[in-house]
Amino acid sequence: MKLSEHPYRSQPEKAYWSKAVSVKHPLDIDQWYEPKFEIGRKPIATAGSCFAQHIGRVLRNSGYRFLDVEPAPDFLPAELHEEFGYGMYSARYGNVYSSRQLLQLIKQALGEFSPEESSWNLGQGVVDPFRPTIESEPFANEAEMRASRIHHLNRVAELFSRVKVFVFTLGLTEVWASRQDGAVFPLCPGTAGGSFDGGRHHLLNLTVRDVVQDLVEFIHRVRGINRGVKILLTVSPVPLVATATANHVVVATQYSKSVLRAAAGELCQRFAFCDYFPSYEIISSPPLRGQFYNPDMRTVSNFGVEHVMRQFLKAHPALSAGPTAKQDLAGATIDAMKIHCDEELLSGFGPA
Amino acid sequence: MALIFITGNSHSAAMRKGLSLLEGDLHQLASTVRFEIFGLGSDFALDDGFFREAGKYLLLNSGHLHEARFTRLPPDPMPFACGFCLPQWHEFSWSASWKLEAGGSPINTPYAEISAVQMRKAFETKKRHSLRALVYLKEQRHNIFAIECPYPFKHRTDSDSWDLPTVLAADNFCRQLFRSICKESGMPLVRVPEHCLDGDGFMKPEYSAGKDDKFHGNAKFGETMLREILKMDCVIDGVRE
Numbered sequence: 380m381k382l383s384e385h386p387y388r389s390q391p392e393k394a395y396w397s398k399a400v401s402v403k404h405p406l407d408i409d410q411w412y413e414p415k416f417e418i419g420r421k422p423i424a425t426a427g428s429c430f431a432q433h434i435g436r437v438l439r440n441s442g443y444r445f446l447d448v449e450p451a452p453d454f455l456p457a458e459l460h461e462e463f464g465y466g467m468y469s470a471r472y473g474n475v476y477s478s479r480q481l482l483q484l485i486k487q488a489l490g491e492f493s494p495e496e497s498s499w500n501l502g503q504g505v506v507d508p509f510r511p512t513i514e515s516e517p518f519a520n521e522a523e524m525r526a527s528r529i530h531h532l533n534r535v536a537e538l539f540s541r542v543k544v545f546v547f548t549l550g551l552t553e554v555w556a557s558r559q560d561g562a563v564f565p566l567c568p569g570t571a572g573g574s575f576d577g578g579r580h581h582l583l584n585l586t587v588r589d590v591v592q593d594l595v596e597f598i599h600r601v602r603g604i605n606r607g608v609k610i611l612l613t614v615s616p617v618p619l620v621a622t623a624t625a626n627h628v629v630v631a632t633q634y635s636k637s638v639l640r641a642a643a644g645e646l647c648q649r650f651a652f653c654d655y656f657p658s659y660e661i662i663s664s665p666p667l668r669g670q671f672y673n674p675d676m677r678t679v680s681n682f683g684v685e686h687v688m689r690q691f692l693k694a695h696p697a698l699s700a701g702p703t704a705k706q707d708l709a710g711a712t713i714d715a716m717k718i719h720c721d722e723e724l725l726s727g728f729g730p731a
Numbered sequence: 732m733a734l735i736f737i738t739g740n741s742h743s744a745a746m747r748k749g750l751s752l753l754e755g756d757l758h759q760l761a762s763t764v765r766f767e768i769f770g771l772g773s774d775f776a777l778d779d780g781f782f783r784e785a786g787k788y789l790l791l792n793s794g795h796l797h798e799a800r801f802t803r804l805p806p807d808p809m810p811f812a813c814g815f816c817l818p819q820w821h822e823f824s825w826s827a828s829w830k831l832e833a834g835g836s837p838i839n840t841p842y843a844e845i846s847a848v849q850m851r852k853a854f855e856t857k858k859r860h861s862l863r864a865l866v867y868l869k870e871q872r873h874n875i876f877a878i879e880c881p882y883p884f885k886h887r888t889d890s891d892s893w894d895l896p897t898v899l900a901a902d903n904f905c906r907q908l909f910r911s912i913c914k915e916s917g918m919p920l921v922r923v924p925e926h927c928l929d930g931d932g933f934m935k936p937e938y939s940a941g942k943d944d945k946f947h948g949n950a951k952f953g954e955t956m957l958r959e960i961l962k963m964d965c966v967i968d969g970v971r972e
Contacts, residue, residue, distance in 0.1 A: 452845055456856045463849055516848045523846055 400666045411661055411690045415647075415654040416609050418695050421543035422446050424469035426484075428476045428550020429720035430615040430658065430679070432467050437688045438546075442698030445469070446542055448534040464513040467719055469542070470535050473510040474721055476551040477585065478593035478642070479563045483509070485600045488535040494562035498524055499573030506572035508564050512721040517572070539601050542608055548658075549639040550615040552585040553623055553631070566721060567623070582623045584634075590642035598650065610653045612643040616662035616687075617720075618677045636663075656694075661687045733764045735966060736805060739816030740777055740861075742880045742947060743770040745940070746816070749953020756958075764966075766957065767810070769800050777818065777861045787871045789864055804864070805873055812874040812966050814921065815865055818858040818909070847904070854908055866916050874965050876919040878956060879906070881948045885933045899932050919965045927955060 392398040393410040400408060424446040425435035439445040451457075451465035464471040475481050486492035487509070498505045504517025505524050510531075518524035539545075555567045558579055569575035585593075594612075601608055614636060622631035640659060647655045662671045662683050669676065671683025679687075737746050747768040771777060771791070782789040782804070789804040805813050855862070868875045883902050885895065913920040929935050938952040948956075960966055 452849075452853075454857070455845075455849060455853045459849075459852055459856055462852070463846075514846055514848055515852070519847045527846060 405667050405670065406686065408666060409690075409693070411657050412694050414694050415651065416544075418443060418544050420444055420698070421609075422541055423544040423546065424538055424542040425546045425548075426468050426470075426472060426475045426481065427546070427548025427613070428615040428617070429474050430550070430617050431474075431546065431548035431613070432719065433684045433688060434546055434548065434613065434658075434691070435468055437691065441692065446538060448538045448541075449531065461719055462515040464510070464719070470538050471510070471513055471531055472535065473513045474550070474565060474719070475547075476565055477554045477563065478549065478590045478597070479554050479556075479583070479585065480509075480565055481547060482593045482597045482600075483563055484535060485539060485597055488532045488539065489600060489604070492562075494557065495559050496557050496562060496568075496573075496579070499568065499571075501572035508562075508568070508573060511564075511566055511571040511573075512719075536604075539608075540604050542605065544609050544611060545601065546611045546613065546656075548613045548615050549590070549643060550617070551619065552590070552635040552638050553619070554583045554585060555580055555623075556583050571721065584624060585638060587638050587641045587645070590638060591645050594642065594646055598646075598653070602652075608652070610646075610650070611656055612646065612653065613656045614639045614643055614659035616659045616671075616679060616683075620677070656691060658687045658691075661690055733811035733966075734808065735764060735766050735812050735814065735960065736810035737766060737768040737814040737816070737878070737960075738771050738804070739814070739878065740818065740880075741770060741773045742816040742878070743768055745881075745948040745950065745953035746878075746957060747953065748950035749955070749957050752950055752954035753957050764961070770816075778857050780860050782860070782864055784867055787873075789867060804868065810874075812876065812963075813868065814876050814878050814960060815861075816878045816880065817861040817865060850904060851908055854905055855912075862912060865913075865918055869916060869918055876921060876960075876963060876965055877909075877913050878921045878960070879909075879923050881938065881946075881952060882906075882923055882928060882932065882934045884936070884939050884945060885929075885931070886936065886939065886942060886945065895931060895933070903932075919963055921956060921959045921963060924955060924959060927952070 387394075391410075399410070420443075422444045423438055425431050425438065435445065439447075446469045447466065448469060449465065449471045451460045451463070455463065455465070460466045464473055467473070468475075472484055475484060483492060483494075487494075494509070496508060498521050499508045499511060501511075501517040504519055505521050506517050507513060507524050507528055509528075518527065554563045556563045558581055563583070564580075567575060568580050583589075594610075598610060616636075618632040619628055619635060622628050624631050626634070636659065643655045646653045661667070662679055663669075671679055671686060673680050737743055746766075747770075750766055750768060753766075771781065780792065782791050785803070791802050791804065801807075865875060865877055883898050910920060910922075912918075923934075927934055927938055934948070934952075938948050938955070940947040940949045940952075
């Protein structure tokens with residue numbers, strides 16, 4: 380009896396678990412990703428949760444036209460750059476953990492939104508609630524912080540008008556927000572400045588619909604000023620440091636990552652200019668057996684970063700004539716432990 | 732006779748030139764005080780690790796002996812007091828002046844807004860070797876003092892786009908920072924006297940090393956600073972001996 384034709388017959392090997400996974404060493408699993416578009420020499424920029432710093436570093440070292448619209452001033456020694464948020468991303472926005480934060484960033488940069496809670500006291504100085512750890516010490520006063528923010532947002536506006544490939548790494552769904560005007564903060568008020576007030580602040584745990592809507596609104600704005608920009612989404616494989624929900628942190632993590640992954644998938648189905656790079660799956664999916672996590676089973680090892688970025692460079696080969704991709708990855712490995720992850724602050728607040 | 736030894740960055744050259752102008756007065760003090768002045772090199776050299784700590788002394792690393800005629804600090808014979816022209820901050824403050832351009836023309840450059848914390852940390856980091864040298868010798872109970880560099884000269888702004896208040900404010904920021912570092916470590920500091928400044932707070936042109944030199948003082952400046960040194964408590968005891 381001859382079976383009829385059906386869609387599975389024409390599927391490639393990678394579509395079959397038995398051929399793509401079961402018979403392969405985990406490190407030999409390949410074809411993780413087929414890009415929808417080339418990056419080539421297009422200006423590229425990154426933002427997102429702390430894992431995005433690895434992507435930015437590799438892009439920067441691989442000959443891509445990596446945009447950095449807020450480079451460190453020439454008098455600042457290189458060893459201080461990270462301490463002041465330089466070189467982490469394409470501008471000094473620090474970690475942008477959520478879709479809501481990204482949407483807020485572009486709204487602020489375009490002058491559409493000015494949050495009411497616009498400074499946090501810390502010690503004798505003030506911090507910017509929307510990038511509270513961007514400086515290693517508080518600003519001397521509010522005027523200085525505001526001047527820095529105005530400059531920063533001007534640079535962000537320029538970034539969004541110039542970038543042609545914007546890489547955004549989705550990190551969290553748990554977001555602290557103002558009850559007054561919906562402003563969202565990358566860190567809970569009180570953890571890195573300011574003070575928490577249940578009457579003014581509340582926790583949002585974004586849904587798939589929320590994330591999709593945030594990103595659609597972001598895309599609408601960024602393509603409004605920069606028609607040709609393409610979006611490359613990733614989901615951070617790094618679990619939550621802590622949850623503010625009633626759930627176990629692992630359950631909360633799974634919710635968060637599932638929402639983010641689903642939202643990224645929906646957006647990529649909807650928009651031809653939107654693509655997804657599976658760093659989340661390459662690190663955290665079952666065939667990899669958790670081998671890329673450090674013993675805390677949260678942070679990603681240098682080896683893991685190297686592996687995931689190797690997959691990226693297979694799809695988007697390094698453009699530099701000088702350093703090879705291998706060397707670039709070695710650079711990423713050396714620096715892997717240096718990424719700036721202010722979410723880590725939360726780990727110090729648990730019960731004794 | 733009290734030997735006052737002066738070394739440090741390129742500004743020590745003005746001291747050496749000023750010595751000749753001071754000779755008449757020194758003649759009267761000849762039996763009690765003598766100056767020896769040798770530079771160590773530019774700040775570019777001193778921003779690097781130019782010494783290693785060795786007991787009561789600093790041993791100068793080879794490659795940092797620019798015009799130094801000694802290999803350790805304090806040198807032999809042991810001076811009564813050592814003055815250091817350290818650090819030179821003009822180049823730094825020049826760059827840092829972007830910070831003070833709030834609302835000014837370079838607002839659209841990537842450098843427009845730099846926090847005071849960034850400036851302080853940049854200064855402390857860049858100058859950590861020279862500042863450490865001072866502090867270490869102080870800790871070893873040597874009679875050490877620091878010597879300020881000239882304030883900015885107005886003609887320095889001729890070829891640059893920065894406005895005068897910006898330049899002065901940036902210089903002032905770094906100068907106050909260095910003064911507070913000296914104060915915190917109990918380091919006597921020879922300040923540039925007020926009479927060297929014009930009404931705007933810049934160095935008077937008569938103290939300039941010349942139109943082509945935007946940074947350094949001349950012999951007259953050196954003489955002025957040597958006279959200030961002779962008034963220092965930590966020096967005057969030696970002069971009186």
